[in-house]
Amino acid sequence: MFGCYASIADLKGILGITSTTDDTVMRKILEAASRSIDNYCNRTFVTQTATKVFDGAFMLHVPDLLSIDTLKTDEDGDYDYDNTYETTDYILYGVGVEDTLNTYPKIRIEIDPNGDYSSFASGYKKGVQIAGVWGYGDGISATPCIADTTISEDLTAGEADVDVTSATNLSAGQLILIGSEQYYIYSISSTTLTTEPGVNGTTEATHTNGDTIYIYQYPSDIRQACLDLSVALYQNRARQGLQSERIGDYEYTVRGAAGRGGAMTEQGMIQSMLNDTIKSYKRMRF
Numbered sequence: 001m002f003g004c005y006a007s008i009a010d011l012k013g014i015l016g017i018t019s020t021t022d023d024t025v026m027r028k029i030l031e032a033a034s035r036s037i038d039n040y041c042n043r044t045f046v047t048q049t050a051t052k053v054f055d056g057a058f059m060l061h062v063p064d065l066l067s068i069d070t071l072k073t074d075e076d077g078d079y080d081y082d083n084t085y086e087t088t089d090y091i092l093y094g095v096g097v098e099d100t101l102n103t104y105p106k107i108r109i110e111i112d113p114n115g116d117y118s119s120f121a122s123g124y125k126k127g128v129q130i131a132g133v134w135g136y137g138d139g140i141s142a143t144p145c146i147a148d149t150t151i152s153e154d155l156t157a158g159e160a161d162v163d164v165t166s167a168t169n170l171s172a173g174q175l176i177l178i179g180s181e182q183y184y185i186y187s188i189s190s191t192t193l194t195t196e197p198g199v200n201g202t203t204e205a206t207h208t209n210g211d212t213i214y215i216y217q218y219p220s221d222i223r224q225a226c227l228d229l230s231v232a233l234y235q236n237r238a239r240q241g242l243q244s245e246r247i248g249d250y251e252y253t254v255r256g257a258a259g260r261g262g263a264m265t266e267q268g269m270i271q272s273m274l275n276d277t278i279k280s281y282k283r284m285r286f
Contacts, residue, residue: 073117
């Protein structure tokens with residue numbers, strides 16, 4: 001999974017750092033903090049394009065879902081997914097207790113009684129296949145990103161160095177969208193982005209000079225939790241004399257609570273901070 005819930009520019013602003021010396025370390029810390037938030041919340045706020053399968057007849061409980069490209073069912077148990085449902089055949093319900101037809105992300109799908117089908121599947125395991133965009137996003141919209149700048153060159157499929165018209169609002173650690181393809185920004189030099197193209201299930205594609213760049217957005221308290229956690233991890237790293245290298249590892253997540261003698265471990269610190277700030281975002285493991 002690629003994408004940080006805050007940027008290097010955000011983190012450096014809080015720490016009062018202008019040097020670029022630790023930019024790579026900071027990006028890895030932000031990555032680690034973001035994945036720790038995902039693990040703590042049992043959900044991801046990054047959007048991912050993927051195809052998933054489910055069991056169900058009249059109602060489906062699904063992971064956070066922002067939009068559906070296709071919903072198909074298997075009518076005879078051969079996993080061919082013969083029936084393609086129209087949007088008028090089902091109803092999407094979002095999070096919350098009120099007005100769930102208009103909230104995001106979607107977490108439940110029901111058969112529309114006015115549609116062409118009486119159920120999703122005929123009792124077959126993995127009888128429903130959904131291709132779409134998954135993830136919590138910003139908790140407001142099916143398209144949780146805002147238009148910012150444009151690319152200043154034609155891009156070939158898989159091209160990692162992206163020239164842009166302006167990089168004022170861009171920063172390493174951000175996830176951006178060009179067309180239907182996500183790019184993860186590793187670093188920026190002037191107006192050239194060094195990126196990982198085609199991330200989070202999106203397809204590498206060509207893009208045309210002048211195409212818009214969109215920047216992904218996340219809930220403000222998730223962004224703040226990522227910053228608070230990253231500041232603590234960065235300062236802890238400094239206190240340890242740059243010895244805590246695993247903070248840059250994607251596998252570094254919340255695991256422990258306390259060390260010997262009751263001393264708070266780094267993992268315990270993460271758990272405590274997230275309990276205090278974003279507990280309301282936790283969902284039962286799907």
